[in-house]
Amino acid sequence: MRRPAACLFDLDGLLLDTEPLHSAAWQQATRQFGLDLSLDQLLALRGRRRLDCAEQVRLWIADAGLPVPSTPELLAIRQPIAEQLLPSAQPITGAFGLVAACQLQSIPMAMVTSSSRAAVALKEAPHPWLSAIAVRVHGDDPLLGAGKPAPDPYLLAADRLGVQAEQCWAFEDSVAGAQSALAAGCLVHVLLPSGMDHAPEPLKALATACNMIRRLSEVTKVLAANVSIEAF
Numbered sequence: 373m374r375r376p377a378a379c380l381f382d383l384d385g386l387l388l389d390t391e392p393l394h395s396a397a398w399q400q401a402t403r404q405f406g407l408d409l410s411l412d413q414l415l416a417l418r419g420r421r422r423l424d425c426a427e428q429v430r431l432w433i434a435d436a437g438l439p440v441p442s443t444p445e446l447l448a449i450r451q452p453i454a455e456q457l458l459p460s461a462q463p464i465t466g467a468f469g470l471v472a473a474c475q476l477q478s479i480p481m482a483m484v485t486s487s488s489r490a491a492v493a494l495k496e497a498p499h500p501w502l503s504a505i506a507v508r509v510h511g512d513d514p515l516l517g518a519g520k521p522a523p524d525p526y527l528l529a530a531d532r533l534g535v536q537a538e539q540c541w542a543f544e545d546s547v548a549g550a551q552s553a554l555a556a557g558c559l560v561h562v563l564l565p566s567g568m569d570h571a572p573e574p575l576k577a578l579a580t581a582c583n584m585i586r587r588l589s590e591v592t593k594v595l596a597a598n599v600s601i602e603a604f
């Protein structure tokens with residue numbers, strides 16, 4: 373395994389521990405329309421753009437035979453809940469060290485997130501270390517076609533860095549995100565949810581195509597040592 377041309381980082385659930393907060397916001401908002409989302413449904417929302425999530429939630433509300441809110445109605449309920457919760461997100465263990473290792477090794481970096489520019493600004497305000505990742509692809513990027521799981525976000529990030537996506541390492545925690553990075557041709561490291569040694573069912577299908585890791589420090593050690601990774 374060669375040194376990566378660049379490292380492309382997802383944000384939510386990979387650098388910042390926002391996913392439980394996003395899930396709580398969707399759950400609280402959806403309950404106001406009479407539906408309790410299952411764990412599988414909440415996992416399926418991870419890694420996707422807010423509007424794509426809203427469409428999915430509206431379908432589930434319709435499937436449950438409940439009156440379906442418009443997307444603006446649903447988001448108007450969710451937005452203040454999310455804005456209250458998200459600034460309290462903590463870094464994922466090892467995220468700071470991994471970004472620092474890339475800096476030290478002069479490996480170019482990009483953030484490839486389904487979150488909007490405004491949402492990223494809200495979440496990263498308490499985390500100035502994230503400014504080391506200067507190149508960004510946001511979910512509302514004007515040059516972005518489809519969002520994750522389509523390959524577009526990772527292809528756009530590689531293009532902005534002037535590298536081939538096939539020579540990049542991508543870091544993801546969600547099914548939609550890992551599918552996006554795989555489709556772009558990246559080597560994909562998938563961070564398992566904390567406390568899980570094995571991939572949960574939705575991630576299992578990707579286990580053979582991706583490098584499943586339990587901690588970001590597993591990759592940091594490799595980068596710091598600048599050695600080959602035969603196991604991939």
Ligand SMILES: [Mg+2]
Pocket residue numbers: 382383384385386418419544545546549
């Ligand atoms: Mg994620």
